[in-house]
Amino acid sequence: MDKLQASKKEIPRFLVTGILAVATDYLSYLFLVNFFHINFAKASSFILGSCVAFILNKCWTFESDRKASATLMPFAILYSTTFLVNVGLNHFSLVYISEIKTFAFIIATSASTILNFIGMKFWVFKANPSQGSY
16 A cells, blocks of 8 residues: 555544544543642543554554554653643643633644654554555
């Protein structure tokens, strides 16, 4: 399958996966913020959404046949980086732009989503050239 055909299949799947991961993140954020400091709530909700994203992106979006052990470390590095971007932008938005939690959430999630797609497609779940998938 060439890159264009793969992307045509991956983009809708990434969007569905993203919606499910973001819904997990958002709903758990709204729940946890009632019990914990806002930054801890956001960090925890991001981790829960990340778990959903890993499983669905590996198995369904990018149909990676690489072992989970081979993709887990790159995924963890990518998500650790985007985790910092996400939590940092959420905090920055709440402090300097608006106290509206949903607005801050959208800013943080938009930035980390773009970075995550690029990182997953071209690094974490990139097929081996010998496999010929991409």
